Amino acid sequence: FGNVSLFKLDLGQRCLVDLPYCIPFAESYGSTANGGNGVDVAFVSPQPLAESNRLLIIFRDGVMTLWDIKASRVVFVSGRTTQQQSHQEEKNVTSSCWACSKGSKVAIGYDSGDIYLWAIPDIFSAENSSSSSNPNLPLQRLNLGYKLDKVPIISLRWVPSDGKSGRLYINGFSEHAYLYQVLILNEESESRIVKMVLPITEACQGMEFVTGLSDPNKQRQTVLVLLLKSGQICLYDDSEIERYLLQSQSRSPPTLPSHSFVKQPYGDSGINVAKFYTSDRTATANEACIDL
Helix, strand or coil, rough: CCCEEEEEEEECCCCCEEEEEECHHHCCCCCCCCHHHCCCCEEEEECCCCCCEEEEEEEECCCEEEEECCCEEEEEEEEEEHHHCCCHHHCCCCEEEECCCCEEEEEEEECCCCCEEEECCCCCCCCCCCCCCCCCCCCEEECCHHHHCCEEEEEEEEEEEECEEEEEEEECCCCCEEEEEEEECCCCCCCCCCEEECCCCEEEEEEEEECCCCCCCCCEEEEEEEEEECEEEEEHHHHHHHCCCCHHCCCCCCCCCCEEECCCCCCCCCCCCEEEEECCCCCCCCCCCECC
């Protein structure tokens, strides 16, 4: 458990090639009492502005390490507090995403329904340092107003806005409850959080952002694609969501974002969509693949 291997996408052969590089669990996690038998890796993500040299490895128990690929060593460790909590408060990581453009902040969701923002030293910071006074304490806990439900946070997405703030899309789901919220977070300060609850009528099993669905002669449009529990695909214009959040901070009453449904490319009502994939957002034409 806990080892990380690297693969390269060979576009010519259309396959993944195993690279001769491995990050051993014993070196990335460190020697602790609870890590003797290995801990699952929940997420691995390249650090913004240092994608070719730094990886953030997040373990299922909440421990996270920043790995320098060229130096083949850990340059930062955080999250030990979640790993050291008592049994009653124990929580596992279920989702994560970067929460700023320069890679100095990460949002992590847990099966307890909690979401914490953690500080990570960016590429401009001094080596082995962090902007947080205590790297084992989170910067902030996001209050979504549903603590009693304890809905596991199954996915998070960050969309930058004006360079100073951005929107965090939050999807929670369990057998008994679900939620979908969007927050405005300020990258430089912990100012008042503005949020909205997206009025969907059933649980969301996945989300993606697709750019370029509108008329190619017009400005490129970013669409939020939601995969609902029933298998339906629901679309929201991301600019309408942003406008709603901005109007919520003023006295003018905001208008709820409109949505539409995608007509499914099959007629059998017994077939449900399992996952939705999109090609690279920088591509000139977006391609989509539906896993049935």
